[in-house]
Amino acid sequence: MNPALKAAFENEMASAGRFIRAGSLDRAMRHLERAHVLGQGEVIPHVRTHWGMLSIALKRRAPGEGLGQAVRIVLGALGSAVGMVPVGNTGGTNISMFARLPIDPELAVLIEQDRSGQ
Secondary structure, eight states, rough: OOHHHHHHHHHHHHHHHHHHOHHHHHHHHHHHHHHHHHHHHHHHHHHHHHHHHHHHHHHOHHHHHHHHHHHHHHHHHHHHTTEEEEEEOOOOOTSSOOOOOOOOHHHHHHHHHHTTTO
């Protein structure tokens, strides 16, 4: 991860953490989804986003969502390790873990810069 992508990822994770602590779980989830798009290409960041989503599922007492995130932790780590992730996927259990999604233009610029070594 280049410094700009890493900073954006860490900013989204920090924002998610603040919203989780404040009990604003929907807002936290939006930041985790953005972090997921930014970090899904690398194992540790990818797993961190799903871990955050799992913590939200537990706070919501949503066993289906929790199970979905537990599965995504394992499969996401494997997918990142071998370079097979569905680009743009936001990581929530509300969509297929295999679905490719359009990327927010702001995030797409950071990802492209990272890929091109800028």
